Amino acid sequence: MRISVDPERCYGSGDCVYRLPSVFTVVGGFGAVIPGWEEAAETGDEARVRAAAEGCPSQAISVSG
Known part of the structure; x- marks a missing residue:
């Protein structure tokens, strides 16, 4: 799985940190x-x-794989 956050x-x-502090x-x-x-993933x-x-208010997170 590949995860990225678009800084733009x-x-x-x-919200991402609140939902999953082991990843974000x-x-x-x-x-x-x-x-x-x-x-560190569980x-x-x-x-x-x-x-x-999906819950990112700015839709800045991309997940592939």
């Missing part, structure tokens, strides 16, 4: 994917990542 679209609501963080006031999140995180992407 993100306005820093922090805030850097410079904007959402970002934690490097190496795959190692069972079921794939569905939670997709839910965070």
Whole structure:
């Protein structure tokens, strides 16, 4: 699974971090994917990542794979 946050679209609501702090963080006031999140991922995180992407108010999160 590949996850990215478009910095041009993100306005820093922090919703992704609230939903899934093991995968997302805030850097410079904007959402970002934690490097190496795959190692920290728990069972079921794939569905939670997709839910965070769908719930992103700025639609800045992309998920593929």
